[in-house]
Amino acid sequence: MPLAQRPQPDRPAIQIHILVGCSDARDVGQIHLEVVERVRSEYLARGVRSELYVLRTPGSFFTADVLTDVRRIVEGTQRDLGPNDVAEYFVHVLSHGELSIEGEEKYRCRLHDLTVEQGSVFNCGMLQATRVAVDLERLLIGLKPEVRLRDGTSFVVDSEEGVRKLLWTHYGFDGYIAGDWIRSVDDLRTHTRLQKSAVERALRTDPNLRRLTFHVTAGIQDYRRNAYVRVDGGEPDGKFWDEGQRTINQHLSSQPAHSIDRARQSEGQMPLVGLFAMSDIRGSRARALARFAAMHERPVTSYEPNTVFAISGSTLDLPETPFGPYAIAGLFYSAYTLGLRQYLIMGTGAAQVERMVRKVETDPLASLIVKHFRVALTPAAVDPEASAS
Structure with a gap:
């Protein structure tokens, strides 16, 4: 059920979709990018404007910094609405792993229909x-x-x-890092459901957000089967999001197992480069791969999964605000475990990129990680609305 109700206009509401997903490099491929843009265009042709903002944080934890990101997206949208416009908001919590599914229904599932394959290389690294x-x-x-x-x-x-x-x-945290500020995911199924509940609770108790219409969904991306699964029974209707994910599932299932989008997602995580990106940049991972390929003279014709480890948000350009716990965990994990030695810093102009770099360089933990592992920070200013292909 929506968290709040208000009178609906005669024409369809503007749909604002916010993905809270993991930083894992295998999460999306070229088919994902193409389908999302096509479905977005189809909705626009039907008179429905839809926007997708992507928040990438290791483990898909809905922490205070992610809530701040959501607030900024909503506030920016509300300021731009016309006098007769109404925005309908969707928050999609997305984790990843390897699943076994009982029953015939493979998309709209419940927690008890699913079994997580323990020890699989496809399971979220934040289990550790x-x-x-x-x-x-x-x-x-x-x-x-x-x-x-x-x-x-x-x-x-x-x-x-x-x-x-x-x-x-x-x-601003009174405690220790391990097991306190940063905690492991206990079970992918319950974790995804827990983060959905955390989103709903935060929206319901926020005096500004609670007046708006929100829908929250929970799903797991099964890297072994190359398929997205709702773990909340398919309620509420994700509209643009669900239509896109079903289409992506169909496209991937029709591809041969050796196709790039399927084969690269079904490998252990081996990214080429890391990325800090503002959440309003479309196709930031594809742009990052293109930049990286040009810099290192690699032949890349389209976006490939398992190439870019991404951390994205709407507050990455605010040097005075600290990084959240899982952004720090992800940066350390990517350098220490995955061996990344370069991060692209992607914003929508030179001034914004400079603030983003300054945030990394002045944050005590982020700067220590970058200096110790000799991670190069490469500025990358882009047009947020331009095509990523």
Whole structure:
């Protein structure tokens, strides 16, 4: 059920879709990009304007920083509405793994219809987030960085108490990194449902957002079968989102197993480059791959899955706001475990990109990770509305 109701206009509402998905490089391919744009054009031809904003955070956790991203998207949309326009908002929580499904229905499933294949390389890496966080704590204490405060004083992070002081002074969190600020996904099925509930609860209690019409869906991308599955029984209707995902499933199932979109998604994660991107940039991963290929003289004709590890949001251009826990976990995981040594910093102009770079370089944990692993930060300014192909 929608979280709030208001009188509907005679013509269809504007649909604003917000994806809260994982950073995993295997999540989308060229077919995904083409189908989304085609369905979007078909909706527009029917008189329905639809927009898709993509928030990428490792583990698809709906944390405070992701809620801030959602607020910014909604506020920007509301400011641009005409006097007779009404926006209908959809938030889609998306995780990934390898599933076994009981029954004939393979799209609209319930949690108890699904079994997660334990230990599969297709399961979300944040099932091991606590282990990743322990490694980050160990690195932090071993390097003993000096952290400067706003009042000009400084302290050295050389113990667990130093870690706790860092989290409190710079990230507003009273606790430790491992198992506290950063926690593992326990079960992909319950995790996706839990994040959906977290979204609904946050929207219901926000004094500004609760007056608007929101629909929240939960799904898992099965990398083994190359198919998206709703884990909430298909309620509520995702409209543009569901139509697009069903079409993508059909297209992928008709492709041979060795086709690029299927074969590359069905491998272990091996990205070529990392990406920080603003959420309003269409096809940011495809643009990042094209930039990377041009820089390194690689022959790439279209977007390929398993090439770009992406972190995206609407607050990445605000240097004074800290990164959230899973953006930090993802950056560390991508450098430490996946071996990435280059990140493209993608915004919609030189000034915005400069702010994004400054945010990485001034954030205590992000800057430490980048410096320690010698990760190159490459500015990439783009037109947000231009075609990504």
